[in-house]
Amino acid sequence: MDGKKKNNRAWFLVLPVVFVVAFTAIIPLMAVANYSLQDIQGASNRLFVGLDFFKRVATDPNIQDAFTRNLTLSAQILLIQIPLGIFLARLMPRSGWKASAALVVVAIPLIIPWNVVGTTWRIFTRSDIGLGGVLVNQFFDYNLSEDTTDAWGTILVMDTWHWTPLVTLLVYAGLRSIPQAYYQAAAIDGASRMAVFRFVELPKLRRVLMIAILLRFMDSFMMYTEPFVVTGGGPGSSTQTLSILLTTIAIGQFDLGVAGAFSLMYFLFIQIFSFIFFTVLTLDERPGATKVTPKEKKAAKLEQQAEKASSKLKKVQK
Amino acid sequence: MAEIRLEGVAHSYDGGKTYALNPITMTWKDGKAYALLGPSGCGKTTLLNIISGLLKPSEGKVFIDGKDVTDVVTDDRNIAQVFQFPVLYDTMTVRKNLEFPLKNRKVPRAKVAERVNEIAALLGIEKDLDRKPSKLRSDLQQIVSLGRGLVREDVSAILFDEPLTVIDQNFKWTLRNRLKRLHLATGVTVVYVTHDQTEALTFADEVLVMDQGSLVQAGTSESLFLEPQHEFVGYFIGSPGMNFLDVEASSSVLTHNGKPIGKAAKAGLNGSHRFGVRPEFLVPSKSGLEFKIDRIEDRGVFKLVHLSKDDFKFIAKTEESYDAKVGAKANFSFDAKRAFVYDMNKKAVSTVSPSSAGGN
Amino acid sequence: MTTMIPTSAAGKKTSRFQIDLRSWLFWLIMAVWSLPLIWLISMSFRDNADILSKFEVIPTEISLNGYTQFFQDSSWIGSYMNSITYTLMNTVLSLIVALPAAYAFSRFTFSGDKHLFFWLLTNRMAPAAVFLLPFFQLYQAVDLFDTPLGVALAHMLFNVPLAVWILEGFMSGVPKQLDEIAEIDGYKFGRFFLTIFIPMIRSGIGVTAFFLFMFSWVELLIARTITATAAKPIAAQMTRTISASGIDWSLLSAAGVMTIIPGVIVIWFVRNYIAKGFALGRV
Numbered sequence: 001m002d003g004k005k006k007n008n009r010a011w012f013l014v015l016p017v018v019f020v021v022a023f024t025a026i027i028p029l030m031a032v033a034n035y036s037l038q039d040i041q042g043a044s045n046r047l048f049v050g051l052d053f054f055k056r057v058a059t060d061p062n063i064q065d066a067f068t069r070n071l072t073l074s075a076q077i078l079l080i081q082i083p084l085g086i087f088l089a090r091l092m093p094r095s096g097w098k099a100s101a102a103l104v105v106v107a108i109p110l111i112i113p114w115n116v117v118g119t120t121w122r123i124f125t126r127s128d129i130g131l132g133g134v135l136v137n138q139f140f141d142y143n144l145s146e147d148t149t150d151a152w153g154t155i156l157v158m159d160t161w162h163w164t165p166l167v168t169l170l171v172y173a174g175l176r177s178i179p180q181a182y183y184q185a186a187a188i189d190g191a192s193r194m195a196v197f198r199f200v201e202l203p204k205l206r207r208v209l210m211i212a213i214l215l216r217f218m219d220s221f222m223m224y225t226e227p228f229v230v231t232g233g234g235p236g237s238s239t240q241t242l243s244i245l246l247t248t249i250a251i252g253q254f255d256l257g258v259a260g261a262f263s264l265m266y267f268l269f270i271q272i273f274s275f276i277f278f279t280v281l282t283l284d285e286r287p288g289a290t291k292v293t294p295k296e297k298k299a300a301k302l303e304q305q306a307e308k309a310s311s312k313l314k315k316v317q318k
Numbered sequence: 319m320a321e322i323r324l325e326g327v328a329h330s331y332d333g334g335k336t337y338a339l340n341p342i343t344m345t346w347k348d349g350k351a352y353a354l355l356g357p358s359g360c361g362k363t364t365l366l367n368i369i370s371g372l373l374k375p376s377e378g379k380v381f382i383d384g385k386d387v388t389d390v391v392t393d394d395r396n397i398a399q400v401f402q403f404p405v406l407y408d409t410m411t412v413r414k415n416l417e418f419p420l421k422n423r424k425v426p427r428a429k430v431a432e433r434v435n436e437i438a439a440l441l442g443i444e445k446d447l448d449r450k451p452s453k454l455r456s457d458l459q460q461i462v463s464l465g466r467g468l469v470r471e472d473v474s475a476i477l478f479d480e481p482l483t484v485i486d487q488n489f490k491w492t493l494r495n496r497l498k499r500l501h502l503a504t505g506v507t508v509v510y511v512t513h514d515q516t517e518a519l520t521f522a523d524e525v526l527v528m529d530q531g532s533l534v535q536a537g538t539s540e541s542l543f544l545e546p547q548h549e550f551v552g553y554f555i556g557s558p559g560m561n562f563l564d565v566e567a568s569s570s571v572l573t574h575n576g577k578p579i580g581k582a583a584k585a586g587l588n589g590s591h592r593f594g595v596r597p598e599f600l601v602p603s604k605s606g607l608e609f610k611i612d613r614i615e616d617r618g619v620f621k622l623v624h625l626s627k628d629d630f631k632f633i634a635k636t637e638e639s640y641d642a643k644v645g646a647k648a649n650f651s652f653d654a655k656r657a658f659v660y661d662m663n664k665k666a667v668s669t670v671s672p673s674s675a676g677g678n
Numbered sequence: 679m680t681t682m683i684p685t686s687a688a689g690k691k692t693s694r695f696q697i698d699l700r701s702w703l704f705w706l707i708m709a710v711w712s713l714p715l716i717w718l719i720s721m722s723f724r725d726n727a728d729i730l731s732k733f734e735v736i737p738t739e740i741s742l743n744g745y746t747q748f749f750q751d752s753s754w755i756g757s758y759m760n761s762i763t764y765t766l767m768n769t770v771l772s773l774i775v776a777l778p779a780a781y782a783f784s785r786f787t788f789s790g791d792k793h794l795f796f797w798l799l800t801n802r803m804a805p806a807a808v809f810l811l812p813f814f815q816l817y818q819a820v821d822l823f824d825t826p827l828g829v830a831l832a833h834m835l836f837n838v839p840l841a842v843w844i845l846e847g848f849m850s851g852v853p854k855q856l857d858e859i860a861e862i863d864g865y866k867f868g869r870f871f872l873t874i875f876i877p878m879i880r881s882g883i884g885v886t887a888f889f890l891f892m893f894s895w896v897e898l899l900i901a902r903t904i905t906a907t908a909a910k911p912i913a914a915q916m917t918r919t920i921s922a923s924g925i926d927w928s929l930l931s932a933a934g935v936m937t938i939i940p941g942v943i944v945i946w947f948v949r950n951y952i953a954k955g956f957a958l959g960r961v
Contacts, residue, residue: 004787004854013782014794016775017838024835025801028812035811091704098701100949104942105708108715111941113761115898115913116934123721123927124714129733131717161714181401184372189466190393190422199407199418222805225898243807250811251903263808274803275796304491 029267035260053261063262065237066245073155073241074220080160081216082209085167090197092172103172106165114162118229121158125230144231148238151231155239158226163219167212174208175201214277218270242266320383320396320474320507322346322369327378329364334376339364340532341378346475351501351508353522355515357554361531362511363479369509370477371395382474393422396474398467402483404459406451412462413438413447416469423470437469440503457485457493464497468504475507482517494521515555519543527551543596544656549664552594558622560594561632565659567591572659572670575628579607580652582659584668592660593670597622599656600634602642606651606672611644625650715938721931729927744932757915758936760826761895764909767830769890772837773883780845781871785854798839806899809835817904824906832904833894840893841886848882881951888948895941912937 036054039047057063092106093099109117125144127133136142144150178201186196224243227233233240233248246266250259328341339361346352354362367373368380371392379388387395407415413434420430438444441461446454451462460481467476481497482490498521501508512518518525519539526536527550534548546552552560563579565572570582572593579593609625609632616638623634623642634650642648654671661667721729725741748754782788783795813832814823822828852875860870876883898913905911916933919926 004785006788007786008788010782010786010788010791013778017779017798017842018794020775020831020834020838021798021801024832025804025809028809028816031812031815032808088704088707091700091707093701093704102704102708103949104945105712107945108938108942109711111892111896111938111945113896113898113913113937115916116937119916119930119934120714120718123931124717129729129927131713131735134733161711179403181403181405184367184370184392184399185401185405185463185466187372187392188370188397188399189419191418192422195422199409203407203409218803222803222807224805224807243805246805246807247810247899250807251814256811259811263805266805267808270803270805271800274800300488300492 029264032260032263035256036264037260039257049257053257054265057258057261057265060258062237062245063242066240066242069238069240070221070223070242073223074217076156077159077163077220078213078216080156081164081167082213084160085164085212086171086205086209088164088168089171089175090201092168094176103169106168106172109162109165110169112162114225115229117158117162118226121154121161121226122230125154146235148235151235151239154230155227158230159220159223162226163216167216170208170212171205174205178204210277210280214274218274221270321348321381322475322507322509323381323384324369325379325381327365327368327375327380329361329368329373329375329377337531339368339375342533343378344533344536346507346509349505349507350523351498351510351521353518353525354509354511354528355513355518355525355554356528356534357513359530360528362513362528364531365528366399366477366479366509366511369475370397370399372399396470396472397477398464398470398473398475399477399479400460400464400467400481402480404451404456404463404484406459406462408450408452410451411448412443412451412454415451415462416447416465419466419470433469433471437465440468440500441465455486455489457489457496460485460493461496464500468500468506473506475509476501478508478510478512480512481510482512482514497521515557519555527554529554545666546594546658547666549592549594549660552596552658552660556596556598558597558633558635560596561600563593563630563632565591565593567659570668571673574630577628578673580657580659580670580672582668582670583654587659587667590662591667592664593657594660595632595652595657595670597633597635599652600625600632600650601652602634602636602640603649603651606649608647608649611642611646611648614642614644623648718931718934721927722935724928726926726928741928744928744930747929748932748936753910753918754912754915754933757910757912760905760909761901761912761937762940764826764829764833764901764911765891765894767826768833768837768894769887771830772834772841772890773887775834776838776841776845776886777876778871780842780849781875783842783846784849785857798842800839802836802839802843804835806897809900810903813900813904823904824908824910826909828904829901829909829911830894832900833897835900837890837893841890844886844889845879845882848879848885851882852878884948885951888944888951891944892941 037048037050039049039052088106092102112120121132124130124132125136125142127137127142127144133142133144141147142150144154182200182204183196186200191199222243223241224247227239227241228244231239233244237245246259246262249255249262323345325343326341327339327343328337329339330337342365354365356362364373368375371387371390371394375388379386381387382395382397407418410418416434416437417430420433425433434447435444438447441464443458443461443465446458446462451459454462464476464481467473478497482493485493494517508522510518510521519542523538524536525539525542527534527542527548529548529550535542535546535551537545542551542555546555546560549560549562553562563574565574565579567582567587567589570585570587572579572582572591574593607627609627611623612626612631613624615622615624618638620638621636621640623636623640625632625634625648632650651672652670655669657670657672658666659668659670720735720737722744723740723742724737725739725743728737728739728741783791809832817823817828817832822831856874856878857870860874865874898911901911902914905914912933916930919930919933
């Protein structure tokens with residue numbers, strides 16, 4: 001891996017990106033920070049309140065509930081979607097037109113606008129006119145709008161339906177990139193399918209899986225549209241995610257101070273988490289290709305020269 | 319320790335439209351080292367995979383030790399294969415890597431440990447047994463890969479698929495040497511695939527040259543060098559390869575653009591042919607053909623003299639003592655046993671002796 | 679590698695039966711997975727009265743009501759085109775901005791590059807909800823409120839980092855010697871970049887464009903927040919189907935189907951590159 005050149009003029013190439021992202025991220029965030037630290041009653045009526053709003057947010061029971069709720073939701077999502085995604089990826093055809101067709105079919109849930117995902121499931125889960133609702137109702141009482149477990153379950157199933165393909169596609173690509181030789185060697189070694197999965201596939205999928213886990217955790221922690229469309233956060237607040245709550249506070253109630261503090265803490269939590277993950281990810285970017293010591297190189301060269309000399313000697317003697 | 323026999327083995331990846339491997343029938347004897355040499359796409363890897371059982375040939379049969387193994391799966395064939403890059407189980411230590419093939423075959427634990435230690439000693443990696451393979455140098459990693467093959471006592475043959483490809487330049491040579499010594503120590507049949515003629519010629523007892531799916535010539539490195547039976551062998555082996563020239567034969571007299579080049583030993587040869595002579599056997603002579611010297615490359619132990627005559631160019635490989643001026647005229651001739659004439663199928667037809675008259 | 683003989687424990691051959699079983703299982707699962715979508719399509723071909731009166735899987739009385747409403751109402755077509763417009767704008771803009779940056783990350787090290795890269799990454803992870811209010815005010819302030827360009831810019835928040843990330847991966851696959859050779863051959867950087875480098879990473883750009891399109895097309899929250907009527911996205915328009923008299927299921931499902939079509943078309947075109955893009959593991 002040849003090295004990159006050190007060149008600070010590269011910053012010019014990066015400036016447009018920095019500018020755009022600054023515009024779309026930093027400036028808004030500054031505004032958010034602004035709100036979080038001041039009690040704004042009117043255009044000319046601002047009072048610096050320090051960390052007051054932050055304290056309120058940290059102690060607000062609604063927010064705390066939403067936080068634990070979201071964590072639980074994310075955990076369950078990971079536990080379901082990661083294994084399921086891997087399972088599906090291993091089933092997918094590996095080559096030929098079937099592989100292309102499979103890719104398209106698997107990828108479709110991912111390109112549906114999120115509100116349409118919500119809408120689709122809203123129709124689908126109606127106990128009276130929806131296919132899913134009617135089917136489930138045959139076995140047990142299903143009422144999305146009144147039963148909290150039903151609502152929660154529906155969100156889980158819908159999110160799984162929507163996002164497992166992401167895990168599947170990532171894992172599929174990861175599997176395709178494993179050189180045939182590993183499978184061949186395993187065949188020669190007499191390894192069972194389980195052993196191949198455990199010792200060849202899973203280790204090679206490590207990086208891909210970490211990305212999948214990171215993405216799914218983040219996205220599920222920020223979930224808004226799908227649950228909003230299907231249940232509106234209800235019944236009550238049983239499916240109210242952090243984002244739904246935040247949006248209600250910010251846009252609905254226009255409670256700028258609380259919204260501001262909430263936003264920053266929310267964002268901060270995600271940043272910290274990403275940072276940890278990213279560091280762990282890039283730690284083993286290049287698994288230590290052991291350095292060859294100059295001594296070893298010399299020894300090898302000497303050995304080679306010795307043999308060459310002796311063979312030359314043999315030639316002369318011929 | 320095994321005899322591998324192929325009967326009419328051929329393979330097509332597209333159902334018969336094109337053949338990656340044309341029908342081949344041959345026997346590989348116990349304990350010898352064979353090299354499959356040829357450029358990429360010549361079918362050598364296909365052939366290797368057929369022998370190892372990773373690929374089922376579309377035609378023909380494979381026999382190992384007299385047993386028809388054409389339909390037998392790889393892990394029942396008692397072969398081991400080393401690939402282009404070290405193939406190791408990263409999550410296991412070297413020891414566990416070596417134990418793996420035995421454990422899969424339900425070998426008793428005591429025997430496993432004994433065997434692993436034995437092989438580790440043979441390979442010289444005892445001290446690395448409890449390390450993770452990713453921490454080893456690439457050539458040692460290949461040794462461990464090989465070890466996984468050797469650890470099974472019933473291994474009949476070891477197949478190498480260009481094993482030096484990713485090895486650090488400084489260690490290619492030592493690894494090759496080690497592999498050769500291991501072959502001598504274990505006495506297994508070895509089939510070694512490569513596109514590097516030096517590897518093939520130094521490693522193998524017998525070299526099989528392949529081109530475009532066919533076996534072109536098999537023989538010792540000497541015979542391939544001195545008596546190339548096929549144009550491809552003349553071209554591929556040797557550095558630089560053989561000099562070729564289109565000639566017309568008329569009653570075995572070979573001419574190029576009317577000028578005599580030589581006389582074929584076989585009588586009654588007529589028609590379009592190709593003349594070939596290796597640079598090593600184009601020697602300065604008082605008689606022979608007259609060339610103009612275009613360029614002289616001093617390579618230390620030898621010199622490469624670039625010659626031109628009329629509309630063609632030859633290269634001669636001379637001693638370092640050869641002295642001549644660029645642009646001057648020089649006469650070169652060739653040994654009658656070392657020049658060949660090839661027919662339009664690229665097959666050698668006869669040797670060629672120089673024309674008696676001094677050519678011009 | 680055709681006709682590879684797979685092995686299983688104790689050297690028994692995996693029968694063709696077992697392989698076919700896996701294939702059957704996969705397509706069975708896919709069939710079940712497609713049920714919600716099939717249901718949506720089914721609904722879109724019935725009218726409301728029919729939908730509410732009986733439950734059937736295959737519509738017996740086909741009605742194109744939903745679709746005719748969709749195509750005849752200018753606000754529906756309009757919002758649909760709005761969405762397509764800002765999505766395309768966003769894709770193009772993000773690519774233009776990300777290409778040079780990705781090149782910089784791929785070829786050079788410079789002070790603060792790792793931090794910059796990480797910071798870019800985190801923007802991909804920004805919860806939209808956090809930005810709603812500030813965006814609302816910001817885009818009004820710069821007079822980009824309710825314009826496709828505004829949404830295109832806003833979506834660059836998460837799309838540009840993604841584009842840089844994926845492109846950098848593809849660019850790293852192009853050997854640096856190529857750049858040096860071009861320089862020796864007398865190519866000025868601009869010409870080299872446009873005529874040599876970019877064609878080499880064609881598939882990478884294709885994959886990136888797919889993901890850019892995808893994430894912009896599906897995003898609702900921000901798009902809805904910073905638009906009102908003129909640049910209203912299809913997603914906002916769809917909330918109109920919910921009124922006091924109930925939900926216009928027919929129209930809603932027809933509109934839903936219409937929004938899925940562009941995505942399917944895009945996937946189809948890049949299907950051969952999807953695996954490659956995911957292979958970088960950089961989504």
